[in-house]
Every structure is written in C-alpha cells, then in structure tokens.
Amino acid sequence: MRVLVTGGAGFIGSNFVRRALTGWLPGLDPDELVVLDKFTYAGNPANLDPVAADPRLRVVRGDICDPAVVKQEMAGTDLVVHFAAESHVDRSIAGAAEFVMTNVVGTQTLLQGALEAGVDRFVHVSTDEVYGSIDEGSWPEEHPLAPNSPYAASKASSDLIARAFHTTHGLDVRITRCSNNYGPHQFPEKVIPLFVTNLVDGEQVPLYGDGLNVRDWLHVDDHCAGIALVATRGRAGEVYNIGGGTELTNRELTTRLLGITGRDWSAVRPVADRLAHDRRYSVDITKISTELGYAPRVGIEEGLRDTVRWYLDNRAWWEPLKRG
Structure with a gap:
C-alpha cells in the first residue's frame, strides 16, 4: 500500500506518520509512505x-496548491490522508486569505489530483469548529455547519x-471532524504547549475572557487511531466525529496545568476575549464508536502529565520555535 500524507511534518500529521511506520495503527501497514509538506512555520522536519x-518513508517539500506537484505525488497512491491546513484561529482573524488558499484551494487541488490518479481512498481531516458553538448536548455528524471564525469557515468549505x-x-x-488535540510536538502557539512552556520558564499565561x-x-x-x-x-x-470525551473550561484546563507545573494563579494574566470566541464545542462520537469500535484510551490526567513531561524533556525542540 502506498500512502500519501499531506502536512505530515506538522503536529497531528507527523504523529500519524510515526505511528503508521511503527505498526501502531491496526490495518495500516504501508509499503511506501510519502509525506507532502510545504514546511511552513508549523511543519518541522525534526518531527x-x-x-x-x-526506507519506506519519502519526504517531499511541496505545496498542496501546486497541481504539478500534486499530480506527481498522487501517481500510484492507494490512500491519501489529508492533514495539511492553516489551523490557528488567531492567525485567521488577523488575515484569512492564506487560510482560504491552503484549506479550500489546496483541498480542491488534492481532490482533483486524486480523482485523476484513480486513488482508492481519500481521508479528509477536519475539525469540530465547523459546527460553530453549542450550548448543551453534542453535535452529531448531520448537524448543520455554522462556522464562526475564518479558519472554521475555510475548513467547512473544504x-x-x-x-x-x-x-x-x-x-x-x-x-473526520476532531475535537481539540493535544500531545507532543504541538507548535507552541496552541494553548496547551504555550501554557506549558511559559509556566516551566516562570512566565505568565494569557487566559481569554472569563475562561469559561x-x-x-x-x-x-487517540485522534490518529480514529483516523x-x-x-x-x-x-x-x-x-x-472523533472526540476525547473530556470537556474542560479553559479555567479548569489552566488549573490542571498550574498543578502539574507547580505554579499558582499569580501566573495567569487575563486578556481580552478572542473575537467571535465559540463558547462550547462537543462532538457526539456514537457513530464512530458503534460502527468502527473507536474509544479514546488516553485519560486526561495521564495525557496532560505525559505532555508536560515531553516538553520538559525536549527544550531543544520548542525553544527555537518560541524565539521565532
């Protein structure tokens, strides 16, 4: 089986690649695995x-919006797993054009390339943010899309x-539509690695709005296993839908990270809320659980502690990224 993984040097994509090549993902045993990545700020060869x-891994530096590159790498491919995306909400608020280009035009270019190459299967990795915000209950897959940020709108379009x-x-x-991911190798602009790296360095962390x-x-x-x-x-x-089954307010998450890193609430700096900040996300995972046997296996306590430990042990990975 020849597998093409777009965005395979990013946080989630690289985890999928590492797991696939070490036999950790049941049913996936690629003879060849090609990573297609533009290596923007979030794509890291070290991942x-x-x-x-x-010897099964081949890494290609290329843009998913480039039809020539896509055509070349789609040839002979059996499975595409499409992670490549601009994904940081704050960056999309500051400027949406790059999100539309990568997430919408890039996805269309890949789909057209897959169609012309006769690819067997194409897995498009999306996000729960396409649903908008939900006050109570959980979204089933049939729920209407109502994205509120330019990032979420670009993913809904794709x-x-x-x-x-x-x-x-x-x-x-x-x-697939996942809830908020966390774990090793996540770029330190996202909340958990940002908070962890700030806290272990004795700095404050910014908490949006009321933190609720x-x-x-x-x-x-768990996300990669679901994919x-x-x-x-x-x-x-x-x-x-692929969810983790642990809902936390941002204040609750912050409290847990403070406890693990030995800091207190004096390390928290309230900041103005994000524009159009969705109040609550919650995905219903009944479908993937009943049809495919999915169940999240990493508990939040274990997962957060292991994640903090990874950042403590891998300063050489994240310090250059924070210096920018």
Whole structure:
C-alpha cells in the first residue's frame, strides 16, 4: 500500500506518520509512505526524526496548491490522508486569505489530483469548529455547519468540496471532524504547549475572557487511531466525529496545568476575549464508536502529565520555535 500524507511534518500529521511506520495503527501497514509538506512555520522536519531512517518513508517539500506537484505525488497512491491546513484561529482573524488558499484551494487541488490518479481512498481531516458553538448536548455528524471564525469557515468549505467530489465523481472520500488535540510536538502557539512552556520558564499565561469557554480534549494518539479506523473500515462519503470525551473550561484546563507545573494563579494574566470566541464545542462520537469500535484510551490526567513531561524533556525542540 502506498500512502500519501499531506502536512505530515506538522503536529497531528507527523504523529500519524510515526505511528503508521511503527505498526501502531491496526490495518495500516504501508509499503511506501510519502509525506507532502510545504514546511511552513508549523511543519518541522525534526518531527519525523524518529522514523527518518525508515526506507519506506519519502519526504517531499511541496505545496498542496501546486497541481504539478500534486499530480506527481498522487501517481500510484492507494490512500491519501489529508492533514495539511492553516489551523490557528488567531492567525485567521488577523488575515484569512492564506487560510482560504491552503484549506479550500489546496483541498480542491488534492481532490482533483486524486480523482485523476484513480486513488482508492481519500481521508479528509477536519475539525469540530465547523459546527460553530453549542450550548448543551453534542453535535452529531448531520448537524448543520455554522462556522464562526475564518479558519472554521475555510475548513467547512473544504468539507463541502470533499463531499461534492464523492457525490459528483464517486471518489471514495471519508471526512473526520476532531475535537481539540493535544500531545507532543504541538507548535507552541496552541494553548496547551504555550501554557506549558511559559509556566516551566516562570512566565505568565494569557487566559481569554472569563475562561469559561469549554473544549473537549483529545489526545493526538487517540485522534490518529480514529483516523486509521476511518481509513481502513469507514464508509465512503461518510463523516465521522472523533472526540476525547473530556470537556474542560479553559479555567479548569489552566488549573490542571498550574498543578502539574507547580505554579499558582499569580501566573495567569487575563486578556481580552478572542473575537467571535465559540463558547462550547462537543462532538457526539456514537457513530464512530458503534460502527468502527473507536474509544479514546488516553485519560486526561495521564495525557496532560505525559505532555508536560515531553516538553520538559525536549527544550531543544520548542525553544527555537518560541524565539521565532
């Protein structure tokens, strides 16, 4: 099996690549695994160091918006797992054009390339943010899309394009929508690695608004396991939510990180709330659980402690990124 992983040097993509090449993802045993990554600020070659010597791995520096590169790398591919995306909400608020280009045009370019190359399966990795905000309950996959940030809108657009390629052309496209990921190798602009690295360096952390926005936290290992299930056992044209099953307010998350790092609330600096800040996310994982047997396995206590330990042990990875 030849697998093409876009954005495979980023946080979630590189985890998927490392896990796939070490036999950790049931049903996925690639003979060749190609990483296609533009290596923007969030794509880090060091993320692939643990599997760099694997003869099955080939890393290509290229843009998913470039039809020529996409055509070349799609040839002979059996499975595409599409992670590549601009993903930081704050950056999308400051400027949305790059998000539309990468997330929408890039996805369309990949889908067209997959169609022309006769790719068997295409897994499009999306986000729960496409649903908007929910006061109570959890979103099923059929819930209408109502994105509130330019980032979320660009991902919702890419979801619809992916769906259209299945409906129009019969391309086997499967869409996943995950809750908030955390774990090793996450770029330190996201809340958990930002807070952890600030706290261990004796700095303050910025807490948006009243801190009562709620997120469902999903360890990156559980996310990648869910994606593998969708890739190997999911149904064409279907959407699958992947959640972690642990909802925390940002204040609760901050309290846990303060406890693990030995800091107190004097390390927290309240800041003005983010524009159009969604109040609560919650995905219903009944479908992927009943159809494919998915269940999150990394508990939040274990996951956070292991994540903090990884950042403590890997300063050489994150310090240059924070210096910018």
